[in-house]
Amino acid sequence: MAFIKDTIEKLKQTSPAQSEFYQAVEDVLESIEPIIEERPKYQKQGIIERLVEPERQIMFRVPWVDDEGNVQVNKGYRVEFNSALGPYKGGLRFHPSVNAGIIKFLGFEQIFKNALTGLPIGGGKGGANFDPKGKSDAEIMRFCQSFMTELHRHIGPNTDVPAGDIGVGTREIGYMFGQYKRLVNRFDGVLTGKSHLWGGSYVRKQATGYGAVYFAQCLLEDSNETIEGKRCLVSGSGNVAIYAIEKLYELGAKPVTCSDSSGTIYHEQGIDLDLLKRIKEENHGRLHEYLETHENAQYTSREDYPDDGHCVWRYKGDIAFPCATQNELTDKDAQALLENGCRYIVEGANMPSTQGAVDLFIESGVGYGPGKAANAGGVATSQLEMAQNASMLRWSFDEVDCKLQSIMRNIYRDSKRTAEEFNHPSNLVLGANIAGFRKVADAMLEQGVV
Numbered sequence: 179m180a181f182i183k184d185t186i187e188k189l190k191q192t193s194p195a196q197s198e199f200y201q202a203v204e205d206v207l208e209s210i211e212p213i214i215e216e217r218p219k220y221q222k223q224g225i226i227e228r229l230v231e232p233e234r235q236i237m238f239r240v241p242w243v244d245d246e247g248n249v250q251v252n253k254g255y256r257v258e259f260n261s262a263l264g265p266y267k268g269g270l271r272f273h274p275s276v277n278a279g280i281i282k283f284l285g286f287e288q289i290f291k292n293a294l295t296g297l298p299i300g301g302g303k304g305g306a307n308f309d310p311k312g313k314s315d316a317e318i319m320r321f322c323q324s325f326m327t328e329l330h331r332h333i334g335p336n337t338d339v340p341a342g343d344i345g346v347g348t349r350e351i352g353y354m355f356g357q358y359k360r361l362v363n364r365f366d367g368v369l370t371g372k373s374h375l376w377g378g379s380y381v382r383k384q385a386t387g388y389g390a391v392y393f394a395q396c397l398l399e400d401s402n403e404t405i406e407g408k409r410c411l412v413s414g415s416g417n418v419a420i421y422a423i424e425k426l427y428e429l430g431a432k433p434v435t436c437s438d439s440s441g442t443i444y445h446e447q448g449i450d451l452d453l454l455k456r457i458k459e460e461n462h463g464r465l466h467e468y469l470e471t472h473e474n475a476q477y478t479s480r481e482d483y484p485d486d487g488h489c490v491w492r493y494k495g496d497i498a499f500p501c502a503t504q505n506e507l508t509d510k511d512a513q514a515l516l517e518n519g520c521r522y523i524v525e526g527a528n529m530p531s532t533q534g535a536v537d538l539f540i541e542s543g544v545g546y547g548p549g550k551a552a553n554a555g556g557v558a559t560s561q562l563e564m565a566q567n568a569s570m571l572r573w574s575f576d577e578v579d580c581k582l583q584s585i586m587r588n589i590y591r592d593s594k595r596t597a598e599e600f601n602h603p604s605n606l607v608l609g610a611n612i613a614g615f616r617k618v619a620d621a622m623l624e625q626g627v628v
């Protein structure tokens with residue numbers, strides 16, 4: 179249909195050099211073609227044109243002073259993409275690669291992901307091109323305080339509620355919350371992913387990784403299989419990867435890989451989770467330190483890996499969980515996974531597979547859970563944190579975990595049912611995109627041209 183080509187062409191002119199954003203938009207537009215044909219009202223009311231243009235984009239300077247007394251300046255962003263279903267909701271990413279295009283792709287994905295949860299949350303995303311690697315705790319604090327000094331004017335518990343993403347965990351959320359409270363003199367539920375000591379929800383930390391594994395359970399159940407005994411390939415070694423690995427062990431699977439931007443660990447006897455948490459979660463260290471405890475594990479550094487993409491995907495495994503970053507799983511990696519007999523791919527990260535890789539997965543008929551469905555457990559639990567904050571209540575770990583499991587099952591069923599309705603029963607990309615889009619588009623129609 180011409181509207182896809184026209185939309186992308188127009189975006190290239192009006193928002194140049196944002197390749198990840200075009201990729202995310204194209205993925206959604208290709209899936210929703212059948213529903214656009216079926217309901218001309220969407221085009222007549224300019225739903226597509228409005229959806230691809232953020233409601234508001236904030237870009238700001240983040241000045242801070244490093245430990246040597248030098249002034250440093252980073253670029254800060256918050257893209258408030260779509261509020262048809264509720265307050266803007268989505269994480270903050272601190273990584274040197276952050277730019278307007280990356281934040282827009284993440285914010286765009288977030289709109290449909292959040293819709294899929296069935297909870298009242300709109301889509302947004304933010305961050306900065308700040309590199310937390312090698313920074314002292316005091317530098318991280320000063321950066322977070324400066325970032326929030328600008329951001330606080332734009333957010334609020336009923337307006338926009340940020341959370342974590344790459345490079346932003348409980349520590350950074352703590353420093354940003356402290357600064358927010360100092361500036362506005364209110365204890366608001368304005369950020370999620372907070373510490374349990376002061377308003378954080380149980381299970382938020384675990385939710386994205388656990389949720390991806392719950393999603394995988396649904397996918398396997400449909401083929402009368404279970405997670406138990408499966409060899410799993412996991413990439414990344416941050417929040418999502420760690421808690422996917424934890425849940426995989428609980429369900430009797432064997433995760434044998436993890437990675438960071440410098441290299442990959444392959445450990446045939448299974449990843450040592452306690453050690454991984456110590457290196458990454460507690461000490462913010464590098465993955466090669468794993469070898470100091472386990473000499474028999476294999477470490478492949480980035481430089482020693484000849485191809486693009488990720489060494490993780492060249493090992494043998496039944497289920498792959500990309501949990502690191504966008505486009506980390508290339509066409510070649512997808513080919514290697516399929517040749518090695520991998521039968522399920524469940525995305526913990528946002529848009530981790532290139533478009534060519536996604537096409538290969540769909541053509542080959544393997545079970546494929548796209549990120550915006552499979553990793554929605556994190557943002558869903560964030561909304562549960564908002565609900566607890568608003569009611570001044572706290573739910574137990576088991577209560578939140580039960581709700582998370584039920585949300586993930588519903589996302590799976592909704593995506594699957596929608597894929598069946600549109601005659602592509604095993605295509606969860608199409609199912610998730612249409613199911614998410616329909617909720618947002620119908621809400622936009624009901625709210626008029628705004």
Ligand SMILES: NC(=O)C1=CN([C@@H]2O[C@H](COP(=O)(O)OP(=O)(O)OC[C@H]3O[C@@H](n4cnc5c(N)ncnc54)[C@H](O)[C@@H]3O)[C@@H](O)[C@H]2O)C=CC1
Binds near residue numbers: 528
């Ligand atoms: N934290 C959350 O609740 C959610 C995160 N996500 C997505 O999951 C992915 C991982 O995020 P988190 O675990 O939260 O971040 P994190 O900062 O805790 O961990 C990211 C991990 O990925 C690794 N990494 C980054 N770039 C890499 C590369 N080029 N190659 C290999 N490894 C690389 C880092 O070394 C780190 O171990 C991201 O795509 C994020 O957008 C999605 C939904 C929710």
Ligand SMILES: O=C(O)CCC(=O)C(=O)O
Binds near residue numbers: 341528560
């Ligand atoms: O918890 C949230 O608000 C956002 C999580 C997130 O950034 C994501 O789903 O990609």
